[in-house]
Amino acid sequence: DWSALLAWPVLWEIEFQITPAARHEEVRARVRQDVGALRQAATDFIDGKLDVMRRGCILANDREGLRQIDAELERVAPKSAAAADAVIEEWDNQNPYPDSSAPFAEHTAYAGRKWQAAKAWIDRWPNYGPAWAPAFAALNADGQDKDTIASIGRRLAAFLARNPDITIGYSDQPIDGIAERLAVEGVDLDLIPELLKRTAESSAERLRSDQAAAVRPMGETEITRNFKSQSWNVLKVQAILQGRRGHLDDSRATLAKLLKETYAAPADTLLAWRGILDVADAALVTGSPALARDAITRMSAVLATEAAAASTPVELRNHAMHEADYWESRARLSELEGRSADAVAYYVRATSAIPRNFNPAGRSRMAALAEQAWTKLGGTADSWVAYNPDAAANQSEAQWKEVGHKMPDFSLEDTAGHPIRLANLKGQIVFINVWATWCGPCQGELPWVQRLFDALKDRPGVSVLTFNVDENPGVVGPYMSEHGFTFPVVLAHDYIDSILKVDTIPRNWIVDGQGTLRFERQAGFDDTFIKDTLEAIAKSK
Numbered sequence: 001d002w003s004a005l006l007a008w009p010v011l012w013e014i015e016f017q018i019t020p021a022a023r024h025e026e027v028r029a030r031v032r033q034d035v036g037a038l039r040q041a042a043t044d045f046i047d048g049k050l051d052v053m054r055r056g057c058i059l060a061n062d063r064e065g066l067r068q069i070d071a072e073l074e075r076v077a078p079k080s081a082a083a084a085d086a087v088i089e090e091w092d093n094q095n096p097y098p099d100s101s102a103p104f105a106e107h108t109a110y111a112g113r114k115w116q117a118a119k120a121w122i123d124r125w126p127n128y129g130p131a132w133a134p135a136f137a138a139l140n141a142d143g144q145d146k147d148t149i150a151s152i153g154r155r156l157a158a159f160l161a162r163n164p165d166i167t168i169g170y171s172d173q174p175i176d177g178i179a180e181r182l183a184v185e186g187v188d189l190d191l192i193p194e195l196l197k198r199t200a201e202s203s204a205e206r207l208r209s210d211q212a213a214a215v216r217p218m219g220e221t222e223i224t225r226n227f228k229s230q231s232w233n234v235l236k237v238q239a240i241l242q243g244r245r246g247h248l249d250d251s252r253a254t255l256a257k258l259l260k261e262t263y264a265a266p267a268d269t270l271l272a273w274r275g276i277l278d279v280a281d282a283a284l285v286t287g288s289p290a291l292a293r294d295a296i297t298r299m300s301a302v303l304a305t306e307a308a309a310a311s312t313p314v315e316l317r318n319h320a321m322h323e324a325d326y327w328e329s330r331a332r333l334s335e336l337e338g339r340s341a342d343a344v345a346y347y348v349r350a351t352s353a354i355p356r357n358f359n360p361a362g363r364s365r366m367a368a369l370a371e372q373a374w375t376k377l378g379g380t381a382d383s384w385v386a387y388n389p390d391a392a393a394n395q396s397e398a399q400w401k402e403v404g405h406k407m408p409d410f411s412l413e414d415t416a417g418h419p420i421r422l423a424n425l426k427g428q429i430v431f432i433n434v435w436a437t438w439c440g441p442c443q444g445e446l447p448w449v450q451r452l453f454d455a456l457k458d459r460p461g462v463s464v465l466t467f468n469v470d471e472n473p474g475v476v477g478p479y480m481s482e483h484g485f486t487f488p489v490v491l492a493h494d495y496i497d498s499i500l501k502v503d504t505i506p507r508n509w510i511v512d513g514q515g516t517l518r519f520e521r522q523a524g525f526d527d528t529f530i531k532d533t534l535e536a537i538a539k540s541k
Helices: 002-018 021-040 046-059 063-076 081-094 104-123 129-139 144-163 173-187 189-212 220-243 248-262 269-286 289-309 311-335 340-353 360-376 383-387 438-457 473-483 494-500 527-540
Strands: 401-406 411-414 419-421 430-434 462-468 490-491 507-510 516-521
Touching: 002 021, 002 046, 002 473, 002 527, 021 046, 021 340, 021 411, 021 473, 046 081, 046 189, 046 419, 081 129, 104 360, 104 419, 129 144, 129 173, 144 189, 144 411, 173 189, 173 220, 173 383, 173 473, 173 516, 189 220, 189 401, 189 490, 220 248, 248 269, 248 289, 269 311, 289 311, 311 360, 340 360, 360 383, 411 490, 430 527, 438 462, 462 494, 473 490, 490 494, 507 527, 516 527
Parallel strands: 430 462, 462 490
Antiparallel strands: 401 516, 411 419, 430 507, 507 516
């Protein structure tokens, strides 16, 4: 029956979790046998059976079996969710996501191509979330005309309304994002009040659910922050809507109220920043420069508080991103007030503030805005290159941050079943990358980790390890095989989750020969990652 079919992937995951990595190939062999047995099993849920068989083939690293099942799905269950997954995965394989360091225009073009493909998907699977996910990406992509935005917004809002349990990859339905995009573009304004009402109701229900949960993945501060920031975002969209309808006094009053509320959260700079940025953004959209200046002044005060307190890599990264928000807001205000030269300078500052290895696509977007402002000023492409050499050169701060505490002891095993112990690495400099197969930024970083491994694998006294945190270790081998990666992988889910309590990935560490965690950084997406890492390793000797 259906519930029994759904139990198979859970069983496979548990088998991989409790079986030593050295015997994972035995588990894969059993999974292949299970898939063969499922093929012979009679069931009324043929599409469900094929879906489970698909998952088994992925775990078993059986690519030929996967192709056969995908062909069978297309033949016997073309309207099923499993068939949709097969079609979407095939498109993704044929159209890889642009490299994280690629120009922003490539990311925008990719979103457009996937939306064109998704139009056929949503005709075929009108109530399947993954088929609709590209619509939200296209809705928020740069360069879309108003008619396209209105059309996508209406269709997406209607889909989410008739499928209230589908979130297209978010914790809750991103209906506030649809409302904001429509409001900013000034299209389909009559849709927005209902979208904001649904957002407020969903946010209140999420707050009740999170606070009542017996096991909380988030603390009280984060639960409250998420609820408050979404409430503030509703006020922001309301203010933009009021401005679009010509009620500028009401719009300014709403934003003044929101700005005042940010002063009540001085201890939580992350929450305060979200509200201030909402005010600045809405004021600039609705043409209220006085309120925008007030918000920018408040930004400056929060940045000063953050700078004094930031010490961890996450805090330093957040501060850098907030600094970029500040300079971008100043650039947009300058454009609003006709000060084009100021706008160019501020966009350049925003570009260099964004951590080059954390948000390369955002950095590329900001550089494009700077060049656009330069062009409006009358500058040429040649003069722009002369005026603004590679923005990465403007960022002088080190990507690796000094830590200096002992690495907690570990005794783990790699995917081949070899024991990996901290004690056995004494005397060596160890580079460690933390990743998961489901982590988008990790996927962008891993090719650079492979290049680093190739550069260091024969160097004495230096080791390269990666710590994988997938809950199902069975997915790691097929992922490595599919992408041609050869660096060592240590199965470290519990160690990272329970001992180190790492909150975001990817993460990179350098541990010295005495077991001290000397340096830490977030992601690395370009050639500077290799250069900076080699320099940090040299400092650790």
